[in-house]
Amino acid sequence: MVYAPTLLFSLGEGAVIPLIPIVASRLGADVAFAALVASALVVGQLCGNLPAGWAVAKFGERWTMVIAGIVSMGAAAGMLLSPVLWGFTASVFLLGFCAAAFGLARHAFMTTRVPLEFRARALSLLGGSYRLGVFIGPFVAAGLLGLFRTEYAAIWFFLICLVAMVVLVTFGPDPEKEFAPLPVVDSRMREDTGEAVTGGIPTAPGGVFRTMWQNRGVLGRLGLAAAALSAVRSARQVVLPLWGVSLGLDAQTIALVVGVSGAIDFALFYASGQVMDRFGRLWAAMPAMILMGCGFLVLSLTHDGDAATLWFGMLAAVLGVGNGLSSGILLTLGADTAPQRDPAAYLGSWRTLTDAGGAIAPLLVSAITALFALPFAAAAMGVVGLLGAVGFIRWIPRFTPRPAE
Numbered sequence: 001m002v003y004a005p006t007l008l009f010s011l012g013e014g015a016v017i018p019l020i021p022i023v024a025s026r027l028g029a030d031v032a033f034a035a036l037v038a039s040a041l042v043v044g045q046l047c048g049n050l051p052a053g054w055a056v057a058k059f060g061e062r063w064t065m066v067i068a069g070i071v072s073m074g075a076a077a078g079m080l081l082s083p084v085l086w087g088f089t090a091s092v093f094l095l096g097f098c099a100a101a102f103g104l105a106r107h108a109f110m111t112t113r114v115p116l117e118f119r120a121r122a123l124s125l126l127g128g129s130y131r132l133g134v135f136i137g138p139f140v141a142a143g144l145l146g147l148f149r150t151e152y153a154a155i156w157f158f159l160i161c162l163v164a165m166v167v168l169v170t171f172g173p174d175p176e177k178e179f180a181p182l183p184v185v186d187s188r189m190r191e192d193t194g195e196a197v198t199g200g201i202p203t204a205p206g207g208v209f210r211t212m213w214q215n216r217g218v219l220g221r222l223g224l225a226a227a228a229l230s231a232v233r234s235a236r237q238v239v240l241p242l243w244g245v246s247l248g249l250d251a252q253t254i255a256l257v258v259g260v261s262g263a264i265d266f267a268l269f270y271a272s273g274q275v276m277d278r279f280g281r282l283w284a285a286m287p288a289m290i291l292m293g294c295g296f297l298v299l300s301l302t303h304d305g306d307a308a309t310l311w312f313g314m315l316a317a318v319l320g321v322g323n324g325l326s327s328g329i330l331l332t333l334g335a336d337t338a339p340q341r342d343p344a345a346y347l348g349s350w351r352t353l354t355d356a357g358g359a360i361a362p363l364l365v366s367a368i369t370a371l372f373a374l375p376f377a378a379a380a381m382g383v384v385g386l387l388g389a390v391g392f393i394r395w396i397p398r399f400t401p402r403p404a405e
Contacts, residue, residue, distance in 0.1 A: 001172050002109075003129045005065060005165045009072075009102055010130040012161030013095075014137020015144070015154040016079075017041065020092055023151050027085040037089045039362075044096025046355045052101035053211075053348020061105040062169060068101040069166040076159045080152055100355075103130075104347055111335040111343045116401055117277065119335060120284075124273030124328030128266070131327065135266050211345040218337050219353060222395040226330055226350075227357030228388030229285070232292045233326065234358035235381040236261075236319050238365050239374070243299070246374050247308055257313050261320035268324025275325070276332055281400045285329050285392040291322030293385025300379035330354050336400040 017038075021029075024037040055064045075098060078091030106126060114122040144153040212219065240261065244254035275284040295318040302311035334350040335343070361381065368377040 001168070002106075003125060005169050006102075006106055006126060006129040007133050008161045008165040008168070009069070009099070010133025011137050011140070012133075012158035013099065014134035015141040016076075016095075016137075016158045017134070018138050019141060019151045019154050023079070024085060024088060026151070027083075027088055029085055033085075037085070037092060039359075040089050040093040041096040041099075042355070042359045044093040044098075045100040046096075046352060046359050047093075048097035048100030049104060049352040049355060050348045051097075052104040052351075053345045055101055056105050056108050056344035056348075057342060061109040064105040065102055065169050066166055068098040068105070069162050069169065072098040072102075073159060073162050073166075076155055076162065080155050080159075100351070104344065104351055107331055107334065107347055107351070108344045110331070111338050111347065112340060114335075118273075120276030120281070120328060120332045121270070121273035123331040123335060124270055124276075127328040127331055128269035131266050131269055135262060211339075212349040215337075215346055215349065218395075218399050219349060221391070222333065222337065222399050223350060223353045225388050225391030225395060226333055226354050228384050228391065229289060229326060230330065230354040230357035231361035231364075232289070232296070232381055232385040232388065233323055234361040235296070235365055235377075235384075236292070236323060238362045239296070239299075239378055239381065240316055240319070242365075242369070242374055243303075243312055243378070246303065247312060249309065249312075257316050260313075261316040261323075264317055264320035265324040265327075268321065269327035272325050272327040272329065273332075276329070280396075281329070281332060281336070282392060282396045284325055285333075285396060286389055288322045288326035288329065289385050289389035289392060291325070292319055293382045293389060295319045295322060296378045296382030296385060298382075300375040300382065303375045333396075333400060 020038045020041065021034040024034040029037055052064065052068075055067070059067070072095055075091045075094040078094070079088055082088045082091060107123075110119075110123055110126060140157060141154040144157055145151065147153070240258050241254055244257060249257075272284045272288075295315050299311070299315045302308050302315070305311065334347055334354075338346045338350070361384075364380065365377045368380055
């Protein structure tokens with residue numbers, strides 16, 4: 001009941017995401033506009049985080065997930081039935097909006113119910129459930145395309161997943177009742193001053209924007225480092241395919257390299273939680289950022305070398321290791337710094353900030369590539385990664401719990 005709804009939602013979403021540009025092109029979009037339609041999913045998720053924080057605080061995690069699932073069915077129906085491009089784009093945006101509500105609801109539940117002793121492992125499993133769905137989804141979509149010869153088959157599959165998820169959440173055991181909220185006071189949540197604080201960053205009720213203002217210190221410090229991590233993750237998904245194209249590799253080779261990188265990423269998702277719970281958050285965040293930052297910097301120097309293709313494959317694997325080691329970090333840091341009594345409004349702000357980093361990165365890569373060249377864009381993302389590592393070194397010890405002795 002905790003992980004299965006996330007897996008169902010992400011499995012259907014993962015099947016649909018690769019086909020959004022293809023459907024958009026069939027509705028009349030050129031390549032540039034098809035990419036813009038695909039980005040509507042990210043924009044919708046970015047816009048949905050703050051309203052999702054209000055909804056979770058108002059209706060609770062379970063009913064927010066149910067409502068998000070039902071509205072997502074409407075979005076999927078719009079993607080199926082819309083005969084015009086703007087209607088399809090609006091449906092994609094609405095799907096991203098609902099994905100934000102769904103993700104935040106489960107994040108808030110885990111924040112208030114999972115003990116600090118194994119919080120990182122539990123949240124890494126949550127992130128791994130989503131990654132598993134997104135990893136398997138494209139293969140499901142490929143099978144459906146081969147069977148039915150239409151991209152809309154994947155959207156029908158998404159609808160089936162949504163129905164199963166809503167039925168499971170509505171009629172299955174309610175985790176909110178099965179697991180009581182944790183006590184608000186946690187004596188091991190300490191800042192670098194050594195003074196105990198009560199269950200995260202203290203806050204008073206007053207809505208999303210007041211909570212954002214009250215917690216501007218942690219959001220403007222640790223939150224920006226987390227946004228840098230999200231940016232580097234997002235850049236990896238853009239830079240690697242473009243790099244393969246710029247080297248003149250065929251689509252099959254590029255897909256193989258990117259797929260191996262993704263497989264390494266997925267294989268390490270639980271290791272991140274183990275490291276964070278045993279040794280502290282910094283010992284997962286810092287190596288992940290240094291690996292990805294250095295990986296991008298080295299990649300930027302190999303484009304015109306004799307072994308450029310070999311370096312591409314090796315560094316794609318390095319980036320996959322770094323990304324895998326970062327699994328669950330954003331969820332865990334958000335839970336660590338959230339007010340334990342009512343975390344939803346704060347998590348809406350936290351997820352908006354981290355999603356903004358992920359949304360800006362592809363635009364930054366595109367702009368730098370247009371003005372200079374792709375290696376300069378890779379180098380810039382390497383610098384962002386190393387700056388993020390410095391931010392984690394400075395702010396994680398101040399704002400997050402220490403492992404049990």
